[in-house]
Amino acid sequence: MVIDFKGFYKTKKIIDSCKNFAIFIHINPDGDCITSALALSLFLTKYDKNVDIYTPNLTNYNEISTCFYSLPHFNLFNKKSFEGKYDCAIAVDCANFNRLSKVSYELFSSIKNSILIDHHEYDEKVGEFTQNTIRRPEATSTTLIIYHLMKYINRELIDDDIAMLLYTGLMTDSGCLSQQNANVDCFEMALEIVKKYKISISDIVNKYYKEVSIKKFNFTNYVLSHCEYYDNNRIAILKINNADFKKYDCDSRDSEGIVSKILTIDSILVSIVVRTVDINLDDTLNEEIKYKLSFRTKGSINMVPVCKYFDVHGGGHINACGCIVSTNNFDSIKEELIKKVSEEINK
Ligand SMILES: [Mn+2]
Secondary structure, three states: OOOOOOOOHHHHHHHHHHHHHEEEEEOOOOOHHHHHHHHHHHHHHHHHOEEEEEEOOOOOOOOOOOHHHOOOOOOEEEOOOOOOOEEEEEEOOOOOOHHHHHHHHHHHHOOOEEEEOOOOOOOOOOOOOOOEEEOOOOOHHHHHHHHHHHHHHHHHHHHHHHHHHHHHHHHHHHOOOOOOOOOHHHHHHHHHHHHHOOOOOOHHHHHHOOOHHHHHOOOOHHHHHEEEEEOOEEEEEEEEEEHHOOOOOOOHHHHOOOOOOOOOOOOOEEEEEEEEEEEEOOOOOOEEEEEEEEEOOOOOOOOOOHHHHHHHOOEEEEEEEEEEEEEEOOOHHHHHHHHHHHHHHHH
């Protein structure tokens, strides 16, 4: 398996013809998205371009998991040098325009040239948001596509920091190179990076994958004890209440990773973590609440159809996907959810 270079020539032509770049990330950015933006920003700067990472939706980084604050050049997220004069917009790791905040999308679509680099499946219902798209659903991470694009443009510009960022994105999106999406391309990229650049794999794994704060550790242990099991212990559903977050002084970022943890139970094929989109809401309000459902699965079990059933904009990858459901009582949809998940497992 070798990455398909379709679209690389056109993308390089656009990059060569532009000077001022705005890089766009998705809402609630994960490791792959953050490292894609940072690595691309460093690379384009060395390629003699002006680059801003456009993050109007981030106030004091409070949407980014604190473990990423120590990434090299993380301060680039706060840099604004020439807003308003961009001639090229690049969105990374965004399946569709819904993944950008409203403000980001408005600016993105107002910039003359635009490029999308992503590894999610194409969503026919929503459509592509730019014609210049490098979409590779077979790529383990967006950083894998960016790595090949960088090699295509000028491999000499890739340095240790850029390589470290690209590797971090590859690692966080593949469960430390252990999930089903860790394919030949993924290991080839890892090997090339380890051979050529000075990076510490064990430091990266510990800092950005394994280690958690004591607050998150205690929170995780507490909520895990409330996990519910269905369908002969093949399905796990964990609902995290806003009161649980408050009790441990945690926020939505601290619930990340819990859904994968539940999947370590041998019998569990599908794990689902449910929380409200706005964790500042009062649980007891008898109004419609938006619930975020995160799914993780084992092997070839695909929950994307279930996500799409509950939410047209839902989706993701075969083993990791999500959706948002509006209801005033999560328990009212639970039975239907378990039924749909069971049907998908039995397919
Ligand atoms: Mn990704």
